[in-house]
Amino acid sequence: MKLSLGALQYFWPRDKTLAFYESAAGLDVDIIYLGETVCSKRRELRLPDWIALARDLQSAGHEVLLSTLTLIEAASELSTCKRIVENGDFAIEAGDVSAVELCRERGLPFATGPGVNIYNHRALAILQQAGLFRMTVPVELGREHIRNLCSAEDNAQSARPEIELLAYGRVPLAHSARCFTARAVGRGKDQCGFECIHYPYGQPIATREDQPFLNMNGIQTQSAAVTDLSPWVGELCEEPVDILRIYPQEEPVEEVVARFRSALAGEDVVAAAESVSGYWQGRAGAH
Amino acid sequence: MKLVCPAGSLPALTEAVNNGADAVYIGFRDATNARAFPGLNFSDRDIDKGLAHARSRGCQVYVALNTYPTSDRLDQWYSAVDRAADLGVDTLIIAEMAVLDYAARKHPQIRRHLSVQGSATTAAALKFYHEQFGISRAVLPRVLAIQQVEALAEKSPIELEVFAFGSLCIMVEGRCQLSSYVTGKSPNLAGVCSPAEYVAWDETPEGKTARLNGVLIDRFADNEPAGYPVVCKGRYQVGDETFHALEEPTSLNTLELLPRLREIGISAVKIEGRQRSPAYVGTVTRIWREAIDRVERDPDAFTTEAEWQRELTRLSEGSQVTLGPYQRAWQ
Numbered sequence: 001m002k003l004s005l006g007a008l009q010y011f012w013p014r015d016k017t018l019a020f021y022e023s024a025a026g027l028d029v030d031i032i033y034l035g036e037t038v039c040s041k042r043r044e045l046r047l048p049d050w051i052a053l054a055r056d057l058q059s060a061g062h063e064v065l066l067s068t069l070t071l072i073e074a075a076s077e078l079s080t081c082k083r084i085v086e087n088g089d090f091a092i093e094a095g096d097v098s099a100v101e102l103c104r105e106r107g108l109p110f111a112t113g114p115g116v117n118i119y120n121h122r123a124l125a126i127l128q129q130a131g132l133f134r135m136t137v138p139v140e141l142g143r144e145h146i147r148n149l150c151s152a153e154d155n156a157q158s159a160r161p162e163i164e165l166l167a168y169g170r171v172p173l174a175h176s177a178r179c180f181t182a183r184a185v186g187r188g189k190d191q192c193g194f195e196c197i198h199y200p201y202g203q204p205i206a207t208r209e210d211q212p213f214l215n216m217n218g219i220q221t222q223s224a225a226v227t228d229l230s231p232w233v234g235e236l237c238e239e240p241v242d243i244l245r246i247y248p249q250e251e252p253v254e255e256v257v258a259r260f261r262s263a264l265a266g267e268d269v270v271a272a273a274e275s276v277s278g279y280w281q282g283r284a285g286a287h
Numbered sequence: 288m289k290l291v292c293p294a295g296s297l298p299a300l301t302e303a304v305n306n307g308a309d310a311v312y313i314g315f316r317d318a319t320n321a322r323a324f325p326g327l328n329f330s331d332r333d334i335d336k337g338l339a340h341a342r343s344r345g346c347q348v349y350v351a352l353n354t355y356p357t358s359d360r361l362d363q364w365y366s367a368v369d370r371a372a373d374l375g376v377d378t379l380i381i382a383e384m385a386v387l388d389y390a391a392r393k394h395p396q397i398r399r400h401l402s403v404q405g406s407a408t409t410a411a412a413l414k415f416y417h418e419q420f421g422i423s424r425a426v427l428p429r430v431l432a433i434q435q436v437e438a439l440a441e442k443s444p445i446e447l448e449v450f451a452f453g454s455l456c457i458m459v460e461g462r463c464q465l466s467s468y469v470t471g472k473s474p475n476l477a478g479v480c481s482p483a484e485y486v487a488w489d490e491t492p493e494g495k496t497a498r499l500n501g502v503l504i505d506r507f508a509d510n511e512p513a514g515y516p517v518v519c520k521g522r523y524q525v526g527d528e529t530f531h532a533l534e535e536p537t538s539l540n541t542l543e544l545l546p547r548l549r550e551i552g553i554s555a556v557k558i559e560g561r562q563r564s565p566a567y568v569g570t571v572t573r574i575w576r577e578a579i580d581r582v583e584r585d586p587d588a589f590t591t592e593a594e595w596q597r598e599l600t601r602l603s604e605g606s607q608v609t610l611g612p613y614q615r616a617w618q
Binding site (some may be wrong): 075268 | 534
């Protein structure tokens with residue numbers, strides 16, 4: 001079982017991002033995904049900056065992929081996506097079908113992020129034909145679904161691609177044309193003033209009974225609760241899952257990785273406080 | 288420009304056809320379509336009757352198979368494709384790659400449209416679906432500004448259909464897990480959003496509460512209209528404020544954009560609402576028919592009627608309408 005560090009979902013100042021990835025070089029993860037996946041207006045780091053970081057992290061022994069936007073709306077965003085795809089060195093984690101197509105038509109291998117809908121083995125086989133070598137499971141699919149997807153796939157002719165699962169972090173639930181963070185302070189997306197840079201882990205949305213519910217992150221809506229599958233790592237190793245994905249959250253990422261490593265070594269671990277595992281268990285994600 | 292109207296039942300189909308729809312879209316009575324609500328949708332007998340009536344008026348029938356089958360359920364979706372083909376429908380509206388692939392190989396003569404749930408927002412994504420599965424049209428997600436729709440229409444290898452009127456999904460369709468997160472039932476897997484069996488209404492001293500699987504989506508004062516508790520239209524606390532943090536109960540109405548949509552080459556406009564009544568479908572279809580006829584006759588002189596807008600607003604969620612994402616300010 002490999003561990004991966006998913007692309008940073010939040011908008012941080014340049015120095016903070018650079019410092020985070022500088023220390024991530026020493027992190028005990030196999031794969032690191034880099035790039036802006038949420039909003040094209042977030043440009044503290046440009047593509048050359050991400051590629052420089054990718055080189056450093058690769059030198060430090062990590063497999064590095066460049067991730068693309070989950071929701072592409074403007075022609076300029078598609079051009080950026082094209083430049084990322086054509087970087088020449090690093091494989092792509094496609095955030096949507098646009099990036100899938102850009103890789104396919106260039107004959108480049110690609111992984112898919114949670115924003116590409118692969119719900120069955122036939123879709124997986126079609127995308128494998130197009131160049132897919134790894135998929136991240138759509139967030140709402142749990143253990144039974146993954147088993148189904150892979151047991152059917154095993155009967156097919158080609159080798160099964162790698163299966164990656166969100167094992168730690170807030171769940172990306174939805175993306176919109178609207179920036180909710182800007183709207184919360186009475187601004188439109190075009191006048192956002194980069195409001196989201198003030199919320200390093202997003203802005204909590206609670207019910208009117210003070211129950212933590214969702215998390216605003218610009219155009220993205222996340223779960224308020226962090227998913228933490230570390231106590232189920234033993235089970236996960238029995239399933240057709242090859243990579244466990246960890247997203248950066250408030251809890252120091254070194255500690256999260258250490259917990260997953262302990263679990264992989266067979267030790268009993270305790271999930272983060274208030275965390276959930278509903279999707280993996282086949283329930284509503286919030287439970 | 289074609290007018291594509293919803294039909295959740297035979298009476299709704301009849302209303303749509305009689306009021307001038309160019310096409311109606313329907314679904315089977317199961318999870319193969321994204322409006323899998325109890326009491327909605329078509330048996331084979333209803334479809335036969337509906338098809339005959341639509342044909343007699345020159346109206347096409349589309350079947351929506353726009354949910355996402357997992358591997359163990361693929362056969363059910365394949366059977367639904369075969370069933371639609373046997374019934375002789377004109378077009379299949381499909382979201383998922385395996386289903387598109389099956390339809391393209393098994394019944395290549397039936398037109399395939401990419402459902403809005405397919406989530407294609409760029410020329411590259413449209414090219415993928417076109418080249419892999421031979422789709423002839425795509426329904427665009429409600430995330431593009433009108434300028435972006437225009438830019439996409441210039442590059443698109445296929446026909447484009449856009450949402451014109453009805454309840455407004457504010458998240459990119461096909462990739463929204465809000466309902467799934469709260470209830471375990473999603474549009475993709477179960478063909479439902481915030482399903483009724485998870486909704487609970489209660490009168491409390493603080494007002495009427497609307498819960499979804501126990502989560503308080505909103506609470507209403509006596510004089511407030513109480514909207515159906517979909518997650519994206521609830522009232523929540525953000526910082527010190529309590530408000531509709533994502534969106535208010537409102538409907539999309541693009542009537543005033545009609546000349547522009549026609550000019551940029553949009554092939555079809557779609558009315559949302561298979562879950563709505565036959566009367567709703569009839570009225571909305573009639574107004575859009577009149578508007579499209581008017582814009583086709585003389586696009587430069589097109590104006591909307593105050594009466595049309597009044598009627599459409601009356602039929603809207605929370606009696607409010609918006610241009611939604613088509614207008615940058617909404618975003």
